[in-house]
Amino acid sequence: MIASGHAKAAPVLVLCRQCVRYVFEGARTCPHCHGDALEISERYRDGGYLVIETMQRIDRLREGSES
Numbered sequence: 001m002i003a004s005g006h007a008k009a010a011p012v013l014v015l016c017r018q019c020v021r022y023v024f025e026g027a028r029t030c031p032h033c034h035g036d037a038l039e040i041s042e043r044y045r046d047g048g049y050l051v052i053e054t055m056q057r058i059d060r061l062r063e064g065s066e067s
């Protein structure tokens with residue numbers, strides 16, 4: 001089976017934990033709100049995004065180990 005760079009070249013987008021908009025994974029300063037994209041805000045946590053993020057991370061790990 002040839003995995004022709006499946007989704008590996010595509011940049012991963014994650015949600016800014018301050019304004020809850022998409023930023024590139026690994027970006028520290030959010031281009032939208034200029035806040036700390038890695039610092040979890042109340043809005044992020046109370047909105048349930050923290051749970052979603054955790055599930056997405058597990059899904060990604062699972063995909064990686066299967067291919």
Ligand SMILES: [Zn+2]
Pocket residue numbers: 016017018019020021030031032033034035037
């Ligand atoms: Zn932001």
